[in-house]
Amino acid sequence: MAETLAAPAPVGQRTSRSLGTSRSRRRYWIILSILLVLAVGFAFGLLAWDNPMPFSTSGFWRIAELRAANLVVMVIVAICQATATVSFQTVANNRIVTPSIMGFESLYVAVQTSAVYFLGAAGVIALQGLPQFLLQIALMVAFALVLYGWLLSGRYANLQIMLLIGIIIGGGLGSVATFMQRLLTPSEFDVLAARLFGNISNAHTEYLPVAIPLCIVPAVLLWLNARRLNIVSLGRESSIGLGLNHRAELMKVLFLVSILMAVSTALVGPMTFLGFLVATLAYQFADSYDHRLVFPVAALTCFVVLSGAYFVMRNIFYAHGVVSIVIELVGGAVFLFVILRKGRL
């Protein structure tokens, strides 16, 4: 290495760590702090704003407690959607896909619709309860595993084909659901429609003891896997070359992603573009390839988007039912914008 002509960078500053320069480090921590402040601000706002009781009376706390459950749901959804989407995009090697296109949402819609179709308005009630909640999650995870397992173990194992088949199955389930919806009475349809838009108030407090661990455990496992995900993001060949068992890694990540997506969907309903919106923003904010940096930013961003949207819609427009519609609208617009700007999928 004697004939090096270019001057090497000064010793002591040379590091391969992400956030190697003090400038990027400062930038990252400033953004993280801003997100944290916003998150705490919105959380406090949702708890305390418009609380009819005077601050720090027992009535105030009782109302705040009721609202806190909603907040916990938002935290769960934020962690699920953000972690799942970032991981999924990495294993798919594509920054504009979202795991919801894998058919989770169509499955959720199909299950909800058939319940109402076969049982009438009572069907929605029949789907509420802890066992039913668990069953829905199990169904969605099983669906995903069968699909992944089947498609990734074949000779033509190919993620693109898997995505395509996921979309097709999703489309098929969606059509079946639409067909059943046509046969519902208007009042039944009304009951159903409320369940088919992602809505934080869809969640029931009784689900939380199950939903919390089902969200935390996969998210922590993915976080612990972050260094491997960095390698996976280099693509199949490079990760094999660096000693990863790429297919095993893929299956592991997809399994965890499917649990997270199933929990989020079963809890609050479909949120198609939320994950995409948040992952795109998180990569802009974190400005790094390193999943250990991207995950926290993504989860915080997701919580800020959710809680911010709820806060604004509830307290300024008095319309908290349409929050997810607004988020989806913004997410969808960003999605289109990114596709049009990149000019490819």
Place this chain on the structure above:
Amino acid sequence: MISLSEVLKEYSSEVAIGPVDLEIPRGGITALVGPNGAGKSTLLTMIGRLLGLDAGTIEIAGYDVASTPSKDLAKIVSILRQENHFITRLTVRQLVAFGRFPYSKGRLTVADEKIVSEAIDFLGLGVLENRYLDQLSGGQRQRAYVAMVLSQDTEYVLLDEPLNNLDMRHSVQMMQHLHRAAEELGRTIVIVLHDINFAGHYADRICAMKEGRVVEFGTPAEILTDDVLTRVFDTPVRVIDGPNGPLAVYY
């Protein structure tokens, strides 16, 4: 030693690579040459276990590439592919540091950083090490990829057209370095080259492929003849005596 026996890859009923039987001895540089579509990249990626075989076996240093765990092979063999593109926002140094993954599992030690620095400096990327990959020229990026492979620090190194996009100076520097690595560190280097004169000058052995088969294997002196080169490349080649050994003239 790298040994291939009855190695076969069938892309379709018309296009098949192999069957190839080949022994690449330990140490030194082996150049893989041949016309476009001869199967050089296919063979190299199969040796580097990035592509499955349809038949046959490949062993590197006695390890069967199909059955040895990938993480063990990653400390024995490294491979540079012909095409590389990474979508993530990476700096040169971060990319090169990925080469240490088989050892560090992502937790870089001081020793790892030192090897990364060496690989970067050798390829003259010191001043560029904090640039993002998408801010580099084609040749600079190619050098970054090669630096990543070198930082993996393996006994067997497979390089598919590493001189792609490189200017004269960097091509010569890279070949000199590889030559020294083979000589002094006992590395076994298999390299796909299109410039037959580079192969003739720097390689210890040349393996010529054509239409999916190995058609010649020998020392540069044996391969660099009018006869053999004309046959392999299907184009008239004359070999003359140059100042530094035989020189193939084909333009």
